[in-house]
Amino acid sequence: MDDEALLDRCRRGDRDAFTPLVHRYQDELYTMALRLTGNPADAADVVQETFTRAFRSLPKLRGATVRAWLFRVAVNCSHDIHRQRSRRPTDPLEDTEGRVVDLPDPGLGPEATAIQRERADAIRVALLALPHDFRVAVVLRDVNQLSYEEMAEALSVPLGTVKSRISRARGLLAAALRQSPAVFPRAEEAW
Amino acid sequence: MSGHVDSLLSAAYDGELRPDARAAFDRHLAECTACAAAFAELTTAVDVLREQPTARMPHPVRLPEGSPLPERRWFEVPARLSQGRRLLTGLTAAGLVAAAAVAAVVVVGHLNSGTVVRSSSSSGMSSGFALAPAHAPDVGSAPAGNASTGTCTSGCALLPEVVVPSASAACASTTLKISAASAAQIPDGFNNRVSQDDSFTDVVLAAPSFDYTPGATIDVYARIIDDASGVVSLPCTVLAGPESSGSGAAFEAPPTATAATPAGALTVDGQPVLKVVLPSTATAGQIYQIVIDVPAGAGGPQAWQASIPIQVT
The missing domain is CATH 1.10.10.10 (Winged helix-like DNA-binding domain superfamily/Winged helix DNA-binding domain)
Structure with missing residues (x-):
């Protein structure tokens, strides 16, 4: 089922229609957030917050494609979270939980x-x-x-x-x- | 092609140059080692970035309880409104309004007072709000100001951005600055409501007070805010209705959006105006919801709604 069909079902209150959208985009958004924030924990928070906002705001989605809209929300969430966490500077070279993206190719x-x-x-x-x-x-x-x-x-x-x-x-x-x-x-x- | 081609490197990488431009670009690179090196460097850097693997979200996303639809608090149309003048409600209203390319303001019934989210800044206007509507309605507990000049009588420091229109509907180019991130810059004492944050365009509605007496006229301000760029300031929009004095007609919204045009039209972000007149029959304790149908094209291609509550005292 394509995004628009799922969106339509979400607008009619079908909670189950939202889950496929999460599965479809969570890794893309997580990767984006990881590159933007440099921190896996923050990136996961961004994705969580993005879908929370999206879930609540989906009926108001106006015109934009679901994908572009989710990226927009995620970019804003990344910015917000980055500002909130600025007191905790991240050394981008440190060996963080980022191993999830750095797993070596076997x-x-x-x-x-x-x-x-x-x-x-x-x-x-x-x-x-x-x-x-x-x-x-x-x-x-x-x-x-x-x-x-x-x-x-x-x-x-x-x-x-x-x-x-x-x-x-x-x-x-x-x-x-x-x-x-x-x-x-x-x-x-x-x- | 003369000069260097730094400005074309990115477009060339994306294959966005027209064939003739690409041919000229390639000829230049064949002759210019600096540009060739720069293009090779950019290509390598971007290729390496693109080769980075997709990361996996490390834990499941937790969704809020309930359905994706937000709680909507539409309620019964007051009995005093005739059936022939039933109000526009909900999404149907939005659709009608969209079709008419205008925004209508309708006031829908009264809420259970327990459900109203009252802004922390809505605690009355006694601190010196001086916005007096041109047509001298009661604006709650606000002391009257000089409507023709917008002069504050006191507490002006709280309202540096607000200038009251001199008369009728026009608001000129005065501004009420509102932060996109919050309503923090709405003058103290305003009853305000920012539409749910969806990281998209928001509508901020503000009225001078939360409490109004029957027959009072309510000046409703609105801004469309696009928060993509952070804080924005948009032209002041005083919402002024077709009625300049208290007949209550603004509450009896026409059954179609077109009937609200042009006198009662609300276009948002710039021109439009509405003055909502409380029915003289309103009773203390009732909470009314002023619903703004934002038309298609104003902040988004689809129509949608925002609302603000007020209470009859």
Whole structure:
């Protein structure tokens, strides 16, 4: 059953119709929130809060696709939770519960696994260094692979703004990763 | 292609360049090592980000009790309203209003007072609220001010953003600033209601007081707020009805939205106005709900509703 059909059932008070939406989007949203907050516990809170708000507000959903709408709610929740938790700074390099996303591919050897872990760490550090709007832009585009149109809908900004934020964010991301040997091996060789 | 192509790198990565632009882009990269290196760097960085695995939500999502539909408190239409003038209620009303591309204001019955969520800032206007409607209705316990100039008589520091329209419906471009995150910036003493936070467009409704006497006129303010960007300030909208003096007609909402146009029309965010007149037959203790049908196109493609309670004293 597609999103719109489930949404329609939710609007008629069918609680069971909401659960498939949760299952369909919870991992996507969690991944987004993890990249935005850098903290697994916060990311889980974001997803929980997103679906709580969505559950209560679903009947008011106006026009937007369910997916874009959920991302919008989740982005706002991420922002709220990040602000609330700012008193508890996270060292993006620390060995957090983030192992859930960093589980090594069992098919990789030790060296490849180490590189994969280093890349994940480098990405986390680089993302957290981006200004919020740019981080959101590059995460929605390159982590969740939303279309420009979905992003415009999710962020309530014009298409041109979406494109310029993505462009700027990618440039900053690349610059931030430039010195990472795991991402750019040549940088290591040059040393 | 002259100059560097930094501004095109991202679009090129996404394959968004038109064929001719892409050809020029590729020609430039073949000649410009700096741009070629920059594009390679961006491509590598974005590819690495995209290769990161999807994470798994570590524990099940807990859903609130009940059904997805929020509790709605629609109640019986007061008996004093004739059947021919039944009020618009619920989603049907929203649909009608949407079709008419206007917003109607209807007042629906009285609530069980125990169910009303009363704003913490709705504890009366005795602290010096000076917003006096142009047509001199009773605004609860608010002391009267100079309606023609919007001058405060006291307590003006609490209301720096509020300017009362000089007359009738127009509100000019005065503003009442309201935080999107909360109603914290609504002047102290206002009875206000922010529609349920769905991280989407919200409507904030505010009236000078919670308590009104029978026959009183209630100035209802409204803002559409899009909280995507945080705090916003939108033009003041005084909701003023078709009646400029207390006939109670504003309560007897027309059966169709079109009948509310144009005199009683409420468009939100900018122009519109409504002044709700309490029936002189209202009795103390009754709680009325002023329901705003937000039209399609005002904050969203679909019509929806927001409401604010007031009590008859």
